[in-house]
Amino acid sequence: xxxxxxxxxxxxxxxxxxxxxxxxxxxxxxxxxxxxxxxxxxxxxxxxxxxxxxxxxxxxxxxxxxxxxxxxxxxxxxxxxxxxxxxxxxxxxxxxxxxxxxxxxxxxxxxxxxxxxxxxxxxxxxxxxxxxxxxxxxxxxxxxxxxxxxxxxxxxxxxxxxxxxxxxxxxxxxxxxxxxxxxxxxxxxxxxxxxxxxxxxxxxxxxxxxxxxxxxxxxxxxxxxxxxxxxxxxxxxxxxxxxxxxxxxxxxxxxxxxxxxxxxxxxxxxxxxxxxxxxxxxxxxxxxxxxxxxxxxxxxxxxxxxxxxxxxxxxxxxxxxxxxxxxxxxxxxxxxxxxxxxxxxxxxxxxxxxxxxxxxxxxxxxxxxxxxxxxxxxxxxxxxxxxxxxxxxxxxxxxxxxxxxxxxxxxxxx
Numbered sequence: 001x002x003x004x005x006x007x008x009x010x011x012x013x014x015x016x017x018x019x020x021x022x023x024x025x026x027x028x029x030x031x032x033x034x035x036x037x038x039x040x041x042x043x044x045x046x047x048x049x050x051x052x053x054x055x056x057x058x059x060x061x062x063x064x065x066x067x068x069x070x071x072x073x074x075x076x077x078x079x080x081x082x083x084x085x086x087x088x089x090x091x092x093x094x095x096x097x098x099x100x101x102x103x104x105x106x107x108x109x110x111x112x113x114x115x116x117x118x119x120x121x122x123x124x125x126x127x128x129x130x131x132x133x134x135x136x137x138x139x140x141x142x143x144x145x146x147x148x149x150x151x152x153x154x155x156x157x158x159x160x161x162x163x164x165x166x167x168x169x170x171x172x173x174x175x176x177x178x179x180x181x182x183x184x185x186x187x188x189x190x191x192x193x194x195x196x197x198x199x200x201x202x203x204x205x206x207x208x209x210x211x212x213x214x215x216x217x218x219x220x221x222x223x224x225x226x227x228x229x230x231x232x233x234x235x236x237x238x239x240x241x242x243x244x245x246x247x248x249x250x251x252x253x254x255x256x257x258x259x260x261x262x263x264x265x266x267x268x269x270x271x272x273x274x275x276x277x278x279x280x281x282x283x284x285x286x287x288x289x290x291x292x293x294x295x296x297x298x299x300x301x302x303x304x305x306x307x308x309x310x311x312x313x314x315x316x317x318x319x320x321x322x323x324x325x326x327x328x329x330x331x332x333x334x335x336x337x338x339x340x341x342x343x344x345x346x347x348x349x350x351x352x353x354x355x356x357x358x359x360x361x362x363x364x365x366x367x368x369x370x371x372x373x374x375x376x377x378x379x380x381x382x383x384x385x386x387x388x389x390x391x392x393x394x395x396x397x398x399x400x401x402x403x404x405x406x407x408x409x410x411x412x413x414x
Contacts, residue, residue, distance in 0.1 A: 002049070002243075002253075002348060008098035008121055012046040013057040013083070013113070014039060018104030018339055022140045023193030023223065027111035041371070041407035042363070044399045046103065046340065048348045050078035055092075057083045066400045069384065073391040075352060087115060099124045101312070104339030107132050123246060127311045136309060141192045142227045142335055143170060144306070148316075149333040151300040152293070160289045162321065162331045168229040174216045177228055181205055186231035188264065189216065190335075192223045200264045202231060232331065235282055235320040236275050239343040240297050240332075242314050250302040252294050256315070256343030266363070269346035271411060273358040282320060285328040293318070293332045306338070315341040349411060354390040359413035361398075371408030375401035382412060 015021070016039060021029040030036065040059045047070070050056055056078045067077055081092060097120045102109045110132045117130070124130055138144065146168050153161060168190075171177050181187050182205065189212075191199030201215055219226045237260055241253040257270045274283065297316055301307055306314070317334040346361050353359070364371050375397045384394035391413060398409040 002351070006098060006121075006123075007053075008096055009053045009055055009078075010050075010099045010101050011055045011057065011097055011113070011116060012050055012078070013102045013109075014043045014045050015103045015106070015109055016042075016339075018102070018106045018109060019140050019193050021106035021108040022137055023191075025107055025134075025137065027107050029106070029108040038407050041405040042399050042409055045345065045409055046101070047077070047398070048075070048345065048352055049101070049340070050076070052076045052078065054078040055081050057081050057086065059083055060400075060402075062400050066397075069396065072386055072389075073352070073396075074389045083112075092116075094119050097121065097124075099127075104337075105129050105132070105136075127246065128248075128309045129311045133309070139306060139309060140338055142168070142190055143192060144304075145316075145333050145336045146170070146227075148297070148300050148304065148336065149331075151304075152296045152332050155296040155299065156292055156332075160292070160330055162232070162329050163323070166230050166232070168227050171226050171228050172220060172224075174213050174220075177216055177226065178208065180228045180230075181208065184230040188229045188231055189219070190227040190229065191219050192225055192227055202263060204231070232319065232321045233323075235322055235328065236278060238286075238318050238320065239337075239341070240294055240316045240318060241341075241344050241347060242298065242301065242316070244301075244307055244311055244314065246311065248307050248311075250298050250307055252298050253313075253344070254347050255290065255294075256346050258343060258346070266342060268363075269342050269361045271346050271353065271357070271359040271361055271413070272350040282328060286320065286330075289330055293330060297332060306336070310338050312338075313340050313344050314338050315343045352390070353411075353413055354387050354392045356387075357390075357392055357413040359411055361411045362409070364408035364410060365406060367406055369406075370401075370403045371397070371399070371405040372401040372403045374408065375410070378410070378412075 017031040186204035189201040315337045319331040378395040382395035
C-alpha cells in the first residue's frame with residue numbers, strides 16, 4: 001500500500017503546522033509556543049514510515065530502551081539526527097540522499113531543509129514539490145477542497161451526497177456570515193488555511209456575540225476571507241487517503257476512520273477497525289457508496305492542479321451524515337490535507353501490527369501532567385504482547401514518555 005523510494009536514504013521531519021506556515025508565506029515562520037511544543041514532543045511520529053537506511057530529524061534523540069519495543073515489534077528503525085545540528089553538519093549535508101519527506105511542505109520547511117537539497121537524488125529535484133512555488137499556496141486552501149467537492153458532485157448520484165445548498169460558502173464580511181447563520185441556524189466557521197480542528201468556530205442562532213464578530217474580522221483580515229458551512233448531523237468521520245507518485249498518478253490507498261470532539265478537534269483514529277458505534281445501516285450505506293466516492297475523488301484530483309503541482313500523501317476528510325429526514329448521506333470532501341496525516345499514519349500502523357490486531361491511535365495532551373505519568377499507568381494496566389514478531393495486544397507509546405512532555409502519541413491494541 002505504501003510508497004517508498006529507492007536505495008538512497010530519505011530524510012523525515014515532523015511539522016504538522018505546515019498549513020499555518022503556508023498561509024504565513026515566509027521562510028521565518030514559527031508557530032506559537034504551544035504548537036512548537038506539540039511539534040517537539042511528537043517529533044517521532046514519522047517513525048512508522050521510515051526504514052533502516054533513512055534519517056529522522058528530531059529535537060531530542062530517543063533512548064535505546066524506548067526504541068527496543070519497536071525492534072521487538074519488527075519495525076525497521078532509521079538513524080536519528082538532531083534538527084539543531086543540521087546547519088553545521090557538513091558531512092550529513094553532503095552525503096547522498098534520496099528524497100526529503102517532511103510531514104508537509106511550506107516556505108519555512110523549504111528554508112529549514114535547504115542545506116540538504118543539493119545532495120538529494122535527481123528524482124527528488126524533478127518533483128513539483130522540490131522547490132516552493134507561490135502558486136502552491138492556493139492548493140492548501142479550503143477553497144481547493146470546495147472546488148473538488150463541486151467536481152465530485154457532477155459525477156455522483158445526488159441522493160447519496162449532501163444537497164448543494166449545504167455546500168460551504170466563501171464570505172468576505174461579518175454581515176455575509178450573519179445572513180448564513182439566519183439561513184442555516186447553526187454554522188461552522190473555518191479559516192481558509194488551517195487544519196486538524198484549528199481555525200474553527202461553531203455557534204448557532206442566538207449565540208451571536210462580540211467575540212464571534214471579532215474572530216470573524218480577525219480571520220478575514222489575516223486570510224482575506226472566511227469559509228462558512230452549515231452544521232451537519234454527523235454519523236461518523238472518515239477520510240479517503242491517496243498518494244500522488246513521481247509520474248503524477250493519483251493512487252487510492254484506503255479509508256481511515258477517526259473521531260473529533262464537539263468543536264471539530266481531532267481525538268483519535270481507529271486501527272484496522274470501524275468505529276465501535278457504527279450501525280449496520282451505516283455500514284451498508286458506506287459499502288454501497290465507498291467505491292463510487294473514492295473513484296470520483298481520484299478522478300477529480302487527477303484532473304486538478306493538485307496532481308500536477310503536488311507529490312506525496314494526501315487525505316480527503318469526509319463525513320457520513322443524516323439529512324433533515326434522517327436519511328444517510330455522505331459529504332465527500334470537507335477538506336484536503338496535502339501532507340502526511342493521522343489517517344495515513346493509522347493505515348500504516350495497521351500494516352505494521354499483527355494482522356489480527358485492532359485498536360486506536362491517540363494523541364495525548366494534559367498541561368497538568370506528563371506523558372510519562374500517563375504511560376506508566378496505562379502500561380501497567382495494558383501490558384504489550386507480541387506475536388509472530390509484531391505488536392499483538394496492549395498499550396504502546398509511539399513517542400517517548402518523558403516528564404517534560406505534555407504531548408504524546410500512543411496506540412492500544414486488542
